[in-house]
Amino acid sequence: MTEPQAQDRHQDSAQDRLIDLAESPIRAQSATAAKSVAADLKSLGAEHPAIAELLAANGAAREFVLAALALSPYLRELALADPQTLSLALTQPAAELVSETIAGARDCWRNSDGRLASESELMRDLRRAKRRVAFTLALNDLARLIDCRMTTLSLSMLADAALGAAFDHLLRGAHNSGKLKLPDPDRPSTDSGLIVLGMGKHGAGELNYSSDIDIVIFFDPDAGIVVDREEATDTFARLVRRLVRIMQERTGDGYVFRTDLRLRPDPGSTPLAFPMEAALNYYESRGQNWERAAFIKARAVAGDQSAGERFLDELVPFVFRKYLDFAAISDIHSIKRQIHAHRGFGDIAVKGHNVKLGRGGIREIEFFVQTQQLIAGGRMPKLRRRRTDEMLVALARARWIDTVTARTLAESYWYLRDVEHRIQMVHDEQSHTLPETEAELARIALMMGEADTAAFGQTYVAVLKRVEECYAALFEKEAGLSGAVGNLVFTGEDDDPGTLKTLAELGFERPADIARTIRTWHYGRYRATQSVEARERLTELTPELLRVFGATKRADEALLRFDAFIAGLPAGIQLFSLIGSNPALMSLMVTIMASAPRLAEVIARKPHVFDGMLDPGLMAELPTRDYLAERLEAFLQGASVYEDILDRLRIVALEQKFLIGVRLLTGAITPERAARAFSHLADLIIGAALDAVHQGMEEAHGRVPGGRAAVIGMGKLGSRELTAGSDIDIILLYDHDPDADESDGPKPLDPVRYYTRLTQRLVAALSAPTAEGILYEVDLRLRPSGNKGPVATSIRAFAKYQAEEAWTWEHMALTRARTVAGETSLCDQARALIDEALARPREERKLKSDLVEMRELIEQEKPPRDIWDVKLIPGGLIDIEFIAQYLSLHARASGWLPDDQAGNEVVAAVDPATGQAAPRPDPGECTGTDITLKTLGPQALGQETTEDLRRALALWSGHAQIVRLCTEGAFAPSEAPAGLIELVTRTGEAPDIASLEADFKTTSKRVRALFRKITG
Template sequence: MTEPKTTRLVDVAADVIRPLNQVELKSVLSMLKDLGRNEPVIANLLASEGPLKNFVAAALTLSPYLRDMANLSPSLLADAIEQPIEPMLEALVASARNAWKGEPGGPSATEAQVMSRLRIAKRKVAFLTALADLARIFDARDTTRWLSAIADASVAAAIDHLLVAGQEAGKLTLQDLSEPSRGSGLIVLGMGKLGARELNYSSDVDLVVFFEPEAGILTVPDDATETYGRMMRRLVRILQERTADGYVFRTDLRLRPDPGSTPLAVPVEAALVYYEGRGQNWERAAYIKARPIAGDLAAGEQFQRELVPFVFRKYLDYAAIADIHSIKRQIHVHKGHGAIAVKGHNVKLGRGGIREIEFFAQTQQLIAGGRMPELRVRPTEAALRALAVANWIDDETRDELIACYWFLRDIEHRIQMVHDEQTHLLPESEAELRRIAFMSGFADTKGFAASLENVLKTVERRYAGLFEHEEKLSTATGNLVFTGQKDDPDTLKTLKSLGFERPEDISRVIRTWHYGRYRATQSVEARERLTELIPELLKAFGESRRADEALLRFDDFLSGLPAGIQLFSLLGNNPALLDLIVNIMSSAPRLAEIIARRPHVFDGMLDPGLMVELPTRDYLAKRLASFLNGSRFYEEILDRLRIFAAEQRFLIGIRLLTGSIGGAQAAHAFTDLAGLVIGEALKAVVDEMEATHGRIEGGKVALAGMGKLGSFELTAGSDVDLILLYEHADDAGESDGSKPLDPVRYFTRMTQRLIAALSAPTAEGVLYEVDMRLRPSGNKGPVATRLRAFEKYQNEEAWTWEHMALTRGRLICGDEDLVGQTKAIIESVLARPRDQARIAADVVEMRHLIEKEKPPRDIWDFKLIPGGLIDIEFIAQYLALIARARGVGGCGSGQSTMDALRQLGGALLDRNDLETCLTALRFYTDLSQVVRLCVDGPFDPTNAPAGLVDLVCRAGDCPDIKTLEAEVRRLSKATRKVFQNVVKG
């Protein structure tokens, strides 16, 4: 502390400030006249002429708050006029510190008494300090020192009171009731400006509270969190609740470790573990100024000693420098963006403001403080002087920044003195700006603005020079501050301008990332990379429609990632990958959910060849063989198949999403993938059956893919239709293994195992949902079908709709000989001459039945709408069945609907009708593939993500959703007409 001053207001210099205007002056003089009736000192003041009278009157015109205080307590104004300021302040601070004590020999003070005493002392200190400050008896150093002193005393007294109350309630056992805090293990640190004894005139106080369980004062140690939590809630009430006496200080406990998930008072050991493993950059900076102010001061000092390695790192390396850069990116605005305007300028957070000076010092303290203990000082001025002594900055920089710092602190105090508000914004209006100028001793706003601009530009220049090679401090659109727990107003404005509708929610989510609550953000390095990435990330998400939803999906994705540093580094260096992530999150909820639930599928996106290589069958087969290499055990093989299928389905979807493949290519790729994976699953099942039950003589199996699996038309969410066919020697008995089975049970068990292998949910998910209803006799028949039974059924019992389904049947894996036999049987069945009229009648009846039992949900149900996919598929299947009757060579089974139409339609359809069907099929395929990729369930443009609506419009080659709907209606109407003309029952 500086030497105490005994100067009185009577020593004020002439014309140090001037009144706001004559109207206000007359009002104040009238008020003082009324007060003088009961206060002779005030009456004598009014009767005299001189600087003191002019000063008091001017001060009360400039500060409505001080005027109200004088009106409320005229004796306080009288004391200020008559007595030395310092002794009064010392007495008030002492009274606040002892506010917890009762009368000698009596009980301790009640909570109401403590609250009243603290409020009265704080109010008087604020009033006296403000007058001394405006009179220039105090400079800003004195003002901040006395405001910090009353805050220290108030918090310490409140803590002592609460400890005594805890003992009286039987919760605590204190070492010494005359010094409740000594040896209590309860640590209260003052943070920020309070810790540095640089408190604002109307500042909040930032506190962090820890406790040492080993102190042994808790009656029931297990109740520590509850006991101290209740105590801290009472502390906040004591300090900040407004009563008839006002309030003491608004109190913030949110600088504690991870405040969203920790109690109000944190055990010391838990805090140290947090800071060691998850402590953030801004917390390191905050702890430079931290100071034990209440509770067990010795324990507080010990805690701070243990925290030194976290705050001040031992080595100056590139990671530390990146650390500092990331703090800088979090804290401030882009240099050179916009012009400095005095009106409305934020003297704390704005360009060239107080925060830049503080950060200028703290940055270099963090870099070098690990090796140079002399830099570990709390006050900003002391830090700047220490940096100069250590030759980190030159003397000119030191002197400029110290002068600028105290000039800006003066302005800050005057802004807050007006109405006792915690604000740092200069007024927007000329009249109110004149008030601040006069309070600061300027004759007019022009001179004030010139001086302020000069200071702001000086600070900005010095601050910018600190990291002159760092190009991006934030976004060019404004602040992006995500430190602490409070929302930065300018950051909320920036988020709004970027396109986010709920900036408070987005700010909260990003703070969650910084707290390291996800595995992906727990390491310091990962958080550094993510911090550097955030401006670009927010810009990219902001440009997507419904940006909030997209970013929240990205948050879900992050929450499931096992690690983040590689991803964040790649995104930072790969704008295309960042755009792809945003695309997924903004348009494809289903894909976003997949990568949130199973982040490993994202690994394939990191392959630089992803968009270059097409997912052909050969490509997928090579990848699968490599992925399965070395897998020997049944469950291991199945798990690896699940992982591979999930990843490749996802990557095919990514190609579709980005437009590198179209709907038909995606359908073929999804189908090739399914065929390969199901083939490997069947091999694994056969091997497992043989290992457990042995072999059946002459036994062999083949697997037929039906429906979309057979016709190369699977989507991202399709199930698979399968028929398992088998054969064995006619005289085959039981299998030859240790657990023999007869042939029917053997192949039934094999089929059941295959279904379980494909569709049973496991930790790695499900391969495919399996549908076997297309087997002979449907659900009533056995799950495995002997080939001769299949042939007999198809020739003698099958319905027309089953032969329609057979046109899409395709053998996908199994014994080569059995596969060949089955193909021959299917081709023979399909090549049989048929009654065209009967087939047409059956097809029409089948279509009517579907329309009755499964009507379309809406126009976007591309499969079921009249003239939709089913109509086109039925046309192709009908043509395949009646081709021989019309004298046209049939086509083989297992073709896509498109290929079947092309092969048969030229001869059996009018050219225009064929073109209508092919155009509609391409259109529906492109739309369906995108919709099934992006959402589970129906597509509803009114509720779908905006990005998905854009994607669907792009897939349909339409500019907007209304045009797309009109195109769906046009094509469906035309296709239904073709169906009715072609399939004549």
């Protein structure tokens, strides 16, 4: 048969088929639409005889073409932009035309004379080739002259050709510029070591009509084509960026293929082109189950094809595991969970149904096949095919599924792909959803050859139900895999709609962000999730974690704090296992993340603090001084080097502050007990730091004869009322022999310089930032003369200053002074001097006047932010503390005595009003503002007033403890985490934040009135 005869035979059969279709419902377009298309085409007839002949024939073929172009605005646009393509599609067999066009595209990287084409020429030729192939396939597909298999395969071959031409162009250009040195410049990709893998439908040869292409690009540094090996990654990354532009930038000729690179290893943190050896290491150690599924269809599509095939051969053990170990079974279950998730995505319907992701859709058939491949592919190489229809046949031949199921799913697959293609042919959009409107749905029905939407819907729904029945029978025993909370699937790069819906129902406001965060756990990007076992444990925990986090308000913020915590963990298996087996620990973790941003930040920065949470007796033991001293001593044991001691102090202090805070957060201890615990810890840390600094001074400078030092705690440290975020106010006192001139070490210092340097080193030890953080911010401003005075004060100067120069407010501050560390004899001497200074006679009116003046000054210089600023508000903490300090000074001046050497606050030896012995507090009790009120208030103020003040103090102090524990800044209900709101209201014994605010305002007014009454 001659070529003209073959051509005539093809045209005859095509015309017959077109006549048959012309009698089908596809002709049922409106006369107006057909006339409009005919008018557009008529103007092209003069230069294109085939088009003129078609229009003149006025037969079935004409009606079909007009109807097809009216149904698809995209095809109509292509025909008008490139009438030559329409002419060729009408006169040349589709297979021949497509094959010639693809061959031309593959070689368009160079001109006919062998010279490198320009990038603009390459982009133009590839886009015109895409336009010609797309139009030819669509017209012949609608005419049923070709089937969906040829359409998908041809589009995949075109993608291969376009990528091959683009990479050859880029490699040759880099060679010409001296960046690369190719083994064979006329065949740029050969032995280049550049591996381009087509993934998903591209790799399987099943591309959609308007599909993106998913590619992964690796390179072999040992191929030696990069002139500067150090620049290999950057060089290939630049090539890939240019490739993306070549492929997807829209020009006047359109685009070639939208290109997606997100299937490369850990795409959020890796270069666009990945070294081959590093990629193999990644997949071996951190590869995910969804990546295994993705690589089932991977194929070398461009670049160094031989290297690509070798790379895929090395990946076989990763994709197809020989044994069904625990990790493999978990992976398979994850894939099954995704199938079940998609089962739940919408009801079987027609309008608005997603033909790819919806129930009974394409994705379910693909997952059905891929799951069986993951299970059996390791032992049965025949089950390692890429195409879905071929795999269904292979599964049936291997008796893995029955032939009826294989045939049903294969037929359903191609029917659904036909529907998908017609959806995309309308406007060349990457859509998989049937239209919502009757008119647009009718368009799809007609393109499928159905009489109307009812007939199409009947056929379509029947196919979906058959698919659902097939895989439902296969997975009926796995119904619980999606979990009681709903669909939760985090494999792959794309969001699963069912999962987003479940996250929203659980209480998350930004489901897509949460899904993206959880997917990063599966990448193994964090140290804690790099091992397969750790990822398995975390995956098992995820549904319950999401349920518990979702039950909190502002669940998104809480989970993101948990993500930051995981990011900082050195390892995860033990912790994830413990959380999984200990609901109370999980609940506590969620409470911290939801309620206490400050604590969450602490454990995110220093995950080791969480180690103490693993102690099962944590909540049962109170953080007493003895308890804390025992742990501090154990942690410091064996440390002798100064820097090591300080680092250990920072570690143990941070951990114990955290654990005290956790006890407070959970209600295991009261705010008052927490204040004492924070203060006990500070005492012990200051004492240990002072010892370490002393030792360092003695090694460098020796000892000052008769030298002694003591640290006085002031402010909240002195009154044992520290919070989690408190600074510490201290004064360092020293003494020495009167005739001591200098220390006796190798580098002697006079006493003033010696103790000045000791104080400076102590402050640095406590407050200097290091890798382990800081211990405390230190404030020395309460020392004699404040910032103007020396940082270290001799005991004699201290006594003289307090007796002769100190202001009333300094004596007020001194009522809370307490020795916290240092030489015992000097501590006793300091205590006696303080008692003596505070017991001096005072003129009552001046005392009150000074107190009021001081309070007014504070009010002017530091006005409160709002009612939640419980320290500064009128009637707040400062008012109550001033009342207590007034009572203390007044009582001491009236003959009340301090408790003997107990370091306690002022108590009365004899009540001057009754002459009876006043009750002494237990030396182990708190010695702060509350004990002063409790001891001195009833006699001076009356029982009712005292109790009013103590209740207000408990309210303010409890609020301050919780806020300082949970946040760094001020408390603002509109911005605070919901969990913190709940904690604050619980601590304030209020039903809600509005009631608490009202209580605060009432209490503030009442205390301010008492303050005015007491101070006259």
